Amino acid sequence: MSITTSAAKTAPDISGKSPSKWLALAVIAVSQLLIVLDATIVNIAMPTAQVALDISDANRQWIITAYTLAFGGLLLLGGRIADFTGRKRAFIIGLLGFAVASALGGLAQNAETLFAARALQGAFGALMAPAALSLLTVTFTEAKERARAFGVYGAIAGGGGAIGLLMGGVLTEYASWRWTLLVSAPIAIIAAVAATRFVTESKAEGNTRYDLPGALTSTLGLVALVYGFTKAASDGWGSGTTIAYLIAAAVLLVGFVVIELRSSHPLLPMRVILDRNRGGSYLSALLVGAGMFGIFLFLTYYLQLTLGYSALKTGVAFLPFTLGIILGAGFSAQMLTRVGPRILMFAGMLLSAVGMAMLTRIGTDTGFLTHVLPAELIISFGMGVTFGPMSNTALVGVADHDAGVASALINTTQQIGGSLGTALLNTIFTSAVAGYIADNLTDPSQAQALQGVATVHGYTVAFWVGAALIGVAALTALFLVKASREEVASTGATHVAV
Numbered sequence: 001m002s003i004t005t006s007a008a009k010t011a012p013d014i015s016g017k018s019p020s021k022w023l024a025l026a027v028i029a030v031s032q033l034l035i036v037l038d039a040t041i042v043n044i045a046m047p048t049a050q051v052a053l054d055i056s057d058a059n060r061q062w063i064i065t066a067y068t069l070a071f072g073g074l075l076l077l078g079g080r081i082a083d084f085t086g087r088k089r090a091f092i093i094g095l096l097g098f099a100v101a102s103a104l105g106g107l108a109q110n111a112e113t114l115f116a117a118r119a120l121q122g123a124f125g126a127l128m129a130p131a132a133l134s135l136l137t138v139t140f141t142e143a144k145e146r147a148r149a150f151g152v153y154g155a156i157a158g159g160g161g162a163i164g165l166l167m168g169g170v171l172t173e174y175a176s177w178r179w180t181l182l183v184s185a186p187i188a189i190i191a192a193v194a195a196t197r198f199v200t201e202s203k204a205e206g207n208t209r210y211d212l213p214g215a216l217t218s219t220l221g222l223v224a225l226v227y228g229f230t231k232a233a234s235d236g237w238g239s240g241t242t243i244a245y246l247i248a249a250a251v252l253l254v255g256f257v258v259i260e261l262r263s264s265h266p267l268l269p270m271r272v273i274l275d276r277n278r279g280g281s282y283l284s285a286l287l288v289g290a291g292m293f294g295i296f297l298f299l300t301y302y303l304q305l306t307l308g309y310s311a312l313k314t315g316v317a318f319l320p321f322t323l324g325i326i327l328g329a330g331f332s333a334q335m336l337t338r339v340g341p342r343i344l345m346f347a348g349m350l351l352s353a354v355g356m357a358m359l360t361r362i363g364t365d366t367g368f369l370t371h372v373l374p375a376e377l378i379i380s381f382g383m384g385v386t387f388g389p390m391s392n393t394a395l396v397g398v399a400d401h402d403a404g405v406a407s408a409l410i411n412t413t414q415q416i417g418g419s420l421g422t423a424l425l426n427t428i429f430t431s432a433v434a435g436y437i438a439d440n441l442t443d444p445s446q447a448q449a450l451q452g453v454a455t456v457h458g459y460t461v462a463f464w465v466g467a468a469l470i471g472v473a474a475l476t477a478l479f480l481v482k483a484s485r486e487e488v489a490s491t492g493a494t495h496v497a498v
Contacts, residue, residue, distance in 0.1 A: 020197075020198045021139045021140065021198075023194070023198040024135070024139055024195075024198045024199045024200070025136070025139070025140075025149050025152060025153075026194075026198075027191050027194045027195050027198055027199060028091075028132045028135055028136055028153065028199070029152055029153055029156045030187065030191045031091070031094075031095060031128055031129075031132050031188075031191055032129070032132060032153060032156050032160065033156050033160045033163070034095075034098060034125075034128075034184055034187060034188055034191075035071075035125045035128065035129055035160075036156075036160030036161055036164065037160050037163060037164040037167070037184065038067065038102070038121055038125070038164070038181075038184060039067065039068070039161070039164065040160075040161045040164030040165050040168065040296070041164035041165070041167050041168040041171075041180045041183075042063060042064075042067075042118075042168065042180050042181065043064070043164075043165070043168060043296050043297070043300050044165060044168030044169045044172055044180070044300060044311050044314050044315050044318075045168055045171070045172040045177035045180045045311065046060065046063055046064075046297070046300055046301075047300065047301055047304045047305060048172055048177040048311065049063065049114070049177045050063075052177065053108065053109075053110055053111045053114060054111070055111045055114075056234070057233075057426070057429075057430050058230055058233035058234040058426070058427070058430055059111060059230060060297075060426070061230070061297065061422045061423050061426040062111075062115045062118070062230070063114065063115070063118060064118075064293065064296075064297060064418075064419075064422050065226055065418075065419040065422050065423055066115045066116075066118035066119040066122065067118040067119065067121055067122040067125075068122065068293070068415045068416075068418045068419045068422070069119070069122065069219075069222055069223060069226060069415070069416065069419035070118075070119040070120070070121075070122030070123045070125075070126065070219075071121075071122035071123070071125045071126050071129075071415050072122075072126075072411070072412045072413075072414070072415025072416040072418075072419060073126075073215075073218060073219040073222050073223075073412075073415075073416060074122070074123055074126035074127075074215065074219060075126045075129065075130065075408055075411060075412045075415070076215075076267050076268060076405060076408055076409070076412060077126070077210065077211070077212075077215040077267060078090070078094075078126035078127040078128075078129070078130050078131075079130035079131075079134075079405075079408055080210055080211075080267070081127060081210065082127060082130050082131035082134060083130075083134065083203065084203060084210075085203070086201050086202070086203050087131045087134045087135050087138075087201070087202050087203070088131075088135065088195065088199045088200065088201040088202070089201065090127050090128070090131040091127075091128055091131040091132060091135060091195055091199065092192050092195050092196065092199075093124075093127060094124045094125065094127035094128025094129075094131060095124075095128060095188045095189070095191050095192035095195065096188070096189070096192050097120065097123075097124035097127070098121055098124040098125060098128060098184065098188045099184065099185040099186075099188035099189045099192070100120070100185075101117050101118075101120035101121040101123075101124060102117070102121060102181050102182065102183075102184035102185045102188065103181075103182060103185040104116070104117040104120065105117030105118060105121065105181040106178040106179065106180075106181035106182030106185070107178070107182075117181070121184075129411075130408060134202070135199060135202070136149055136150065136153060138202045139199075139200065161321075161322060162318075162319055162321075162322040165315040165316075165318045165319065166312075166315045166316070166319070167180070167183070167315075168180050168311070168315055169310070169311045169312035169313070169314055169315025169316065170311075170312055170315070171183065172311035172312075173310055173311040173312045174312075209264075209265045210265070211259070211260075211263055211265055211266055211267035213259050213263075214256055214259045214260055214263060214266060214267040214268065215267055217252050217253070217255045217256040217259060218252075218253065218256040218267070218268075220252050221248075221249050221250075221251075221252030221253035221255075221256060222249070222253075222416060222419065222420070224245050224246075224248045224249035224252060225245075225246065225249035225253075225420060225423075226419055226420060226423040227245050228242055228245035228246040228248075228249055229420070229423035229424050229426075229427045230423055230426075230427065231245060232427050232431075233426060233427040233430040233431065234430075257270075268405065268409075269402060269405060271402070272398065272402050272405055272406050272409065273409070275396075275397060275398075276480055276481075276482060277393050277396045277397065277480070277481055277482060277483045278393065278394055278395075278396065278397075278398065278406060278409075279480060280393070280476055280477055280479075280480025280481040281345075281390050281391075281393040281394040281410065281477075281481065282394065282409055282410065282413045283413075283473075283476050283480070284345060284349065284386075284390060284473040284474075284476045284477045284481075285390055285394075285410050285413040285414045285417065285473075286413040286414070286416065286417035286473075287417060287469050287470065287472055287473035287476065288349060288352075288383070288386065288390075288414065288417065288469075288470055288473045289413065289414035289415065289416070289417025289418040289419075289421060290417040290418065290420055290421025290424070290466075290469050291352075291353075291356065291421060291465075291466040291467070291468075291469035291470040291473070292352070292379075292383065292418065292421070292466070292470070293417075293418030293419075293421050293422045294421055294422050294425035294426070294462055294466055295356065295359070295379070295463070295466060296318070297422060297425070297426065298425070298429065298459045298462055298463070299318070299359075299372070300314060301455075301459075302362065302456070302459055303317055303368070303372075305455075306364060306452065306455065306456060307368065317368060317372070318376075320373060320376045320377050320380065321376055321379070321380040322380070323377070323380070324376065324377045324378075324379070324380025324381040324383075324384060325380045325381070325383055325384040325387075326384065327381055327384060328348065328380065328381040328382060328383060328384020328385040328386075329384040329385070329387060329388060330384075331381075331384070331385060332344055332348070332384060332385045332386070332387070332388045332389060333388055336388060336389055336392065336485070337485050338485065339485065340389075340483065340484055340485040341389035341390070341392055341393045341481060341483055341485075342389075342477060342478065342481040342482065342483070344385055344386070344388075344389040345386050345389045345390055345393070345474070345477035345478075345481060346474050346475075346477050346478045347382075347385065348381075348382045348383065348384070348385030348386035348389075349382060349386050349470050349471070349473050349474035349477065350382070350471065350474045351378055351379075351381065351382030351385070352378070352379045352380075352382030352383050352386070352470050353382075353467045353468075353470040353471040353474060354378060354382075354467075355374075355375045355376070355377075355378030355379035355380075355382060356375070356379055356463055356466050356467035356470060357463070357464065357467040358371075358374060358375040358378065359371075359372070359375045359459075359460070359463040360460040360463045360464055360467075362456060362459065362460065363456060364452050364453060364456050390410065390477075391407075391410050393481055393483050394406055394407065394409060394410045395407060396483045421466070421469065424465075425462045425465060425466060426462075428458075428461060428462055428465055429458040429459065429461065429462045430458070432454075432457060432458040432461040432462070433454045433455055433457065433458035436450075436453070436454040436457045436458070437450055437451070437454045440454075
């Protein structure tokens with residue numbers, strides 16, 4: 001995930017000389033940790049939660065997509081609400097709502113309650129995240145202090161995923177999968193209480209009208225699309241229900257575009273995405289999210305159910321992703337002003353696609369060190385190389401009044417891509433497993449033994465599709481992104497890769 005922000009010129013300097021702004025930074029950093037944490041901490045617990053709540057293979061992806069879809073789909077609206085109703089107010093409401101949603105998910109007694117709680121987490125996260133970034137911008141106005149503040153924020157954002165994987169493993173193995181959700185509630189409440197004292201209120205000036213029709217049609221359209229993919233997994237692509245949901249999704253999303261073109265205060269100004277460089281960056285981010293998010297779903301199940309890893313061991317097995325991203329981001333930062341964004345984006349995504357293709361070599365008894373670890377390192381290094389240039393390109397040539405929308409769109413497109421990709425890849429997986437069994441089962445007594453082989457076959461098919469999606473993203477960057485290294489160097493944005 002990548003979060004990007006640009007300094008808000010309309011905001012007043014509220015920092016003054018108060019030392020409490022560093023305490024405000026601590027509170028804001030905790031909020032970012034919660035958002036990143038909950039994007040990964042539940043992944044390790046998914047196999048256990050699926051059994052405990054009797055969730056089908058077709059529906060299990062909602063544990064991820066309910067969160068990412070709500071977060072990505074409402075992020076732009078959340079930013080506008082925070083700007084015009086008060087960033088501190090929105091921040092505190094987001095934290096308290098996140099706490100309630102986390103508790104609801106941890107106490108869920110059925111799949112529907114868990115999915116609803118995850119969606120609520122995403123919705124309140126979409127209110128909290130842009131408010132936090134805006135608060136950092138207006139609190140730290142001096143260049144060196146702002147650099148330090150965003151450095152701390154970026155470190156928390158970058159390390160939060162690794163913390164989530166480890167905590168998910170520890171809590172699932174030694175307590176309960178429920179604590180992967182419950183643990184966020186007290187942290188969010190404490191942060192909200194601290195925010196009332198240490199965070200200063202600020203608002204943006206200007207038009208305070210909200211594009212609610214745009215937010216409603218886009219979110220419902222995306223939900224209908226994901227649900228259509230889910231029904232395809234259980235009922236087939238040709239079923240009436242599947243087709244109905246896909247048609248509804250198309251109508252709603254076309255309606256969203258029409259609304260944005262006609263609105264005087266659009267949620268997503270079309271001029272932002274129709275620029276060649278920015279459009280290429282957003283489309284690449286969407287495709288990368290679609291290809292990447294599924295890897296955590298399928299690798300988690302492969303490591304735990306096929307290789308027999310414990311939840312904690314699975315969390316540790318994912319840590320090389322963090323190392324690879326750090327190394328790739330460092331390399332990319334050194335090379336960006338030398339070679340420009342297009343080459344780095346193309347090379348990074350192509351490398352990740354190769355790593356994804358390497359995962360198709362896994363089998364029912366292959367080893368982690370020989371088959372999974374090398375692919376993890378290659379995929380994550382490639383993504384680390386990609387994130388910085390992608391975020392920078394999203395802001396090339398953007399007008400000041402569109403900078404907030406343009407920067408938030410990278411995160412939005414990745415989250416939405418991840419939601420759609422996870423749903424689509426899970427559907428492809430279940431179809432591949434069923435097809436393999438139907439083609440190879442000759443003796444009913446061998447059904448159990450064949451199931452394991454069919455499951456791994458389903459993973460490899462999903463990895464091939466993921467590799468193809470990231471490969472298309474690489475070609476998109478190659479042919480659409482034309483920004484020079486000088487243009488990227490002059491964007492003047494602050495980037496936080498997650």
